[in-house]
Amino acid sequence: MLRLLSFALFLAIWWIAALFVGGAKLPSPPAVLQVMIAEASSGALFLHLGATLARVALAFVLAMSLGSAMGYLMGRVKLADRLGDPWLILLLNLPALVVIVLAYIWAGLSEAAAIAAIAINKLPTAIVTLREGTRALDRSLDEMASVFAMPRWRAFRHVVLPQLAPYIAASARSGLSLVWKIVLVAELLGRPNGVGFEIGVAFQLFDTPRLLAYSLTFAAVVLVIETLLVQPFEARANRWRPRAA
């Protein structure tokens, strides 16, 4: 209810601002909605949105699985940590734009290059978060599993994974927001479709209603995924904790 109210407030402010600034710079909500409907009925909106979502999903899964595995390894094995740390610092501080441009130059303006570039941007933060999580693992529970001769997989699943779950959730959440941002840049620079491409076109034509129509639809999709996927996962991972007052 409160969420709806705050959304209504946002719309009201937008509308009033649109009246003051004028339709060319800031179109009113109905004008944007009109463009949205037109784009949706032609199918273009879904095509571009679908292309972007597919890229996000692929890059996200790639970065999360690789990053989690590498972070776990670096948290457990000192040698891996020592070897990997300089690379990690380099990757963490490399601007996203550099990665994307280099990927397109080296691998061509291809889908693989775009997805790899997005994944590489997300990879180091996933590694860092999971490494911290692994370092914080409770040694005494590891000992318990070892004394009771729990098979490796069972110990990993029931002893280690639940301890890592909050870190995985945190990494997924921050990672998703990072990927949302970077995917548009990658599309703007080198893909012939996707929300980023459309925003690029709208920018060249100074077509603000179109720009807003695409970015707001995109934002709505992000919001839905957050509430329907990320938040329930976090809640599930923390189910056993005594509820905060």
Added chain:
Amino acid sequence: MRLEVEISGKTFRSAAGGTHEVLAPVKFALRSGEVGVLIGPSGCGKSTMLRIILGLDHDFAGRIARPPEARIGMVFQEPRLLPWRSVEQNVRLAAPDIADARLAELFKILELEAHRDHYPGELSLGLARRVALARAFAVEPDILVLDEPLASLDDALAGRLRDEIATLVASRPVMTLLVTHSLDDAVRLGDRLFFLSPRPARIVAEVPIGLPRDTRGEAEIAAIKTSLAQRIQGDRTERDVS
């Protein structure tokens, strides 16, 4: 089946760079059906010794001989339950093959029936200790290790849990190693008592108790305790003189 412990020494390197001797040479053996008790002052190295016997610490001089297929049941000083798994899941994860009837029986003995679906965070320390006991017994261990399982519990509860341990130990052939600093627990549960010196720990006296556990009444227990107390006192004066 036999557990042989023959540690010739264990040193520990501190962060400051010095080396500390934690264990002096220690040698003892335990047979199936026997309850051995390690008694010693706090910080004497009992827990280190247990970690070595359990195979958690390999950095020591000496050898531990235990049957390689021996199942170990352990009650740690802190219950060490998985907070994200229910009481029943905690037990089943350690003992996946346990029959439902046996699990029900264990929960009944330890009065945990009402708590099967609770998470460890919702339990008192006494209850969590009982879950840890249930888990250790559920694996049908060949070697049972109890590290101060009754510490920081009130006397009534400690007494009941002690009786439960005695019942469970009697119900199957198992080598039990109990670590405690309570002479009372030691005399009530033990078949052989090993008195340890302060750090670095060595065995100052090995005392067998001839009387079977179930025939020890209050009078016998009191008598054994008195004679033990005198003996420890004697050892101390002797050591002080020498």
